[in-house]
Amino acid sequence: MWQKIRAYLDTNLLLDILSLCWIFIILYLIDNQHYFIAGIIFYIPIIIYIVTHYKRLLSRIKKWWEILFGFGVLFFFSCIYAKKSLSYTYDIDPEYLNYSVSIYATLIALHLGTILIFLFYFVSYIIKFCYWKFLSFFSSKYQRKIQSLEFCFAPFVMIGLFIPILSLCYAGNLLTDYYIITDAYPVSDCGEKYNDIVYIRKSNTECYSIKLTIPPVFNIIKAAK
Structure with missing residues (x-):
């Protein structure tokens, strides 16, 4: 048909x-x-x-x-x-x-x-x-x-x-x-470990502290080491 x-x-x-x-x-x-x-x-x-x-x-x-x-x-x-x-x-x-x-x-x-x-x-x-x-x-x-x-x-x-x-x-x-969060880790020399925060290095001296909310909140912090 x-x-x-x-x-x-x-x-x-x-x-x-x-x-x-x-x-x-x-x-x-x-x-x-x-x-x-x-x-x-x-x-x-x-x-x-x-x-x-x-x-x-x-x-x-x-x-x-x-x-x-x-x-x-x-x-x-x-x-x-x-x-x-x-x-x-x-x-x-x-x-x-x-x-x-x-x-x-x-x-x-x-x-x-x-x-x-x-x-x-x-x-x-x-x-x-x-x-x-x-x-x-x-x-x-x-x-x-x-x-x-x-x-x-x-x-x-x-x-x-x-x-x-x-x-x-x-x-x-x-x-x-x-996407950036996929390269971030909760355990890092950038800062202390928290349940809702991950870290990724920006450079040798600075890191991003990322709060896992929607949308994520990025804060620049000094690297601990």
């Missing part, structure tokens, strides 16, 4: 009308601050696309070594940036930053990787659309391609997969205090 519906939509202008109505409904809901409902409606085409194209998606995931290599390259450069950024922001000598750098670099690498993937597929989509639109004046074959269910759903899929990672990375930039 789904194949019949898809074939009908692929050969009719109804799909274009439905796409415009879909966008209008989402924008209307957002304008009226019904964000949750708008999100559910927005992700319906993505769910349909994943269900109908899961084999193609799995074939791309099977190329894990390409994904791993690409992430490794991004992670390397992200580590350099993360260490310099955290060191500058908190005025901590780089030698005292370890786990925090890895956590921050992972989020940066995911952020950059998502942006690059989005740009690659988005630019490819725009090029295909312009090329097929031009050829559609000479052949109905390309007109059907532009009106196909897969092609119309593509922008929803690209944006839908891009938004969660982008939001996660944006939130990650607000959590750098917690």
